[in-house]
Amino acid sequence: MSKNNKKVVPESGKALDVLKYEIAAELGLPVGKQMSSMNVEFATELGTIPSYSVKEDYWGHIASRDAGAVGGTITARLIKKAEETLFSL
Numbered sequence: 001m002s003k004n005n006k007k008v009v010p011e012s013g014k015a016l017d018v019l020k021y022e023i024a025a026e027l028g029l030p031v032g033k034q035m036s037s038m039n040v041e042f043a044t045e046l047g048t049i050p051s052y053s054v055k056e057d058y059w060g061h062i063a064s065r066d067a068g069a070v071g072g073t074i075t076a077r078l079i080k081k082a083e084e085t086l087f088s089l
Contacts, residue, residue, distance in 0.1 A: 016074070023073045029066055031059050 007013065024031050059067060 019074055019077070020070060023070050023077075027066065027069060027073075029062055029070070031057075031062060 021031070
């Protein structure tokens with residue numbers, strides 16, 4: 001595994017975050033700003049989410065499979081967009 005984690009386009013971080021939350025919403029995953037206070041309250045009462053860890057950008061309660069689905073969907077969309085761009089030239 002490479003230790004070089006430099007982004008080719010550093011400005012893309014914000015756009016990727018937007019895409020990440022958009023896809024999470026499409027998949028019905030309760031993360032970040034999408035978590036209503038009632039859901040968080042119930043989850044913390046049930047012990048599903050530790051109350052000290054609830055913050056705006058929290059993904060700790062999401063299963064690895066679901067987080068992987070978000071990443072995979074991001075990759076698929078980026079590849080599709082790149083192919084569309086290449087083939088439209």
